[in-house]
Amino acid sequence: MTRVRTGVRVLGAVLAAALGVSLAGCSATGGKRAEDARKQAAAEGRAAVTTPRWTFAMVTHSGAGDTFWDIVQNGAKQAAVKDNINFLYANSDEAQQQAQLVDSYIDKKVDGLIVTLAKPEAMKAVVAKAVKAGIPVITVNSGAEQSKVYGALTHIGQDETIAGEAVGDELDERGRKKALCVVHEQGNVGHEQRCAGAKKTFGGTMENLYVDGTNMPDVQASIEAKLQTDKSIDAVVTLGAPFADAAVQAVQSAGSEAEVDTFDLNAKVATALEDGKLGFAVDQQPYLQGYQAVDLLWLYRYNADVLGGGRPVLTGPQIITGADAAKLKDFAERGTR
Structure with missing residues (x-):
């Protein structure tokens, strides 16, 4: 009887030890997998915070097919995932319709608004309505001068006049004499x-050429016609990345020697x-504009933080x-520059 009990105890101990090793292995494996998943989520920006799932809406003046705003949205969406935000987006290049879109989000009682002020007067009343309703507003990209006056928390973007002045200086350094904006x-x-900023610092002469940005063949044809008419133009400056290629084609078709330069960067x-x-190109980091807008709204809702001290x-x-483009090409191809 003693031998049987002893044998049972020995067998039990062996099984317990084996089970313990197995469980420890599972625990270690499971723990490693969980830790790996956490690290991967953090690397991808998917490690959401534990604050409430607020809803932020962005309404821009983008027209159809403008890739610049795809980059802005990529930044905003990345920050939204990180901050546990439900992100909504709408756009219209018609000022009144843009204001109506903002108004619709106010009616939906979103927790924060991000808007552009490309045509500020059309947006003034609706931004004031949002502020009065207790919805924090951040402006991005355009409208830095009106942002604070209209009641927004801050503005994120480049100073357009300073950016233009930088273009004028660069054209001078390149020895250009007559430019088309x-x-x-x-x-x-x-x-x-x-364009006004560029004219201010450019030692040569600069003329504005107005084109229909929603019709790319018209953009190319208008630039080509101007270059054929005035052979003294030695620089063409476009105000958005999607129009740079049309300008290059126009220069080639016109048989012009003009250099093409542009605002904004894409692949x-x-x-x-x-x-x-x-x-050259003038980069204003649109990904950062979208990312910071969402992140700063989150910080305001979470901790009443405001960045910029009232300045853009x-x-x-x-x-x-x-030389710089080679370093940024990979980022541009993935849609973040």
């Missing part, structure tokens, strides 16, 4: 400020800079040349 959206205060612009088809939070300008 291609305005693809009439009435956009930011576009006018860019095509980075490649064209590297290949020498473009002289600048994301540009930065002059990008072919």
Whole structure:
């Protein structure tokens, strides 16, 4: 009987030891997997905070097919995932319709609004309505001068006048004498400020050319016709990355020797800079504009934090040349520069 009990105890001990090793292995494996998953989530920006799931809406003046705003949205969406935000987006290049979209989000009682003020007067009343309703507002990209006056927490973007002045200085350094500033959206205060800033510092002469930015063949044809008429133009400056390629095509078709330069950066612009088809680009970091807008709204809702001290939070300008483009090309191709 003693031997049987002893045998049972020994067998039990062996099984317990084996089970313990097995459980420890499972625990270690499971723990490692959980830790790996946590690290991966953090790396991808998916490690959400534990604050309430607020809803933020962004309404911009973007027209159809403008890749610049895809980059802004990529930044905003990344920050929204990190901050546990339900992110909504709408756009219209018609000022009144943009205001109506903002108004609809106010009616939905969103927890925060991000808006552009390309045509500020059309947006003034609706931004005031949002502020009165207790919805915090941050402006991005355009409208830095009106942002604080209208009641927004802060503005995120580049100073368009300073960006234009940087272009004028760069054109001088490159020895240019006569430039064309291609305005693809009439009435956009930011576009006018860019061209005016460039004229201010440029030692040569600069003329504005107004085109229909929603019709790319028209953009190319208008630039080509101007270059054929005036052979003294030695620089063409476009105010958005999608229009740079049309300008390059126009220069080639017109048989012109003009250099094409542009505001903003995307994958095509980075490649064209590297290949020498473009002289330089002015980067205002649109990804950062979207990311910071969502992040700063979250900080305000969570901790009443406001960045900038009442002054715009600048994301540009930065002059990008072919040498710089090689370093940024990978980021541009993934849609973050």
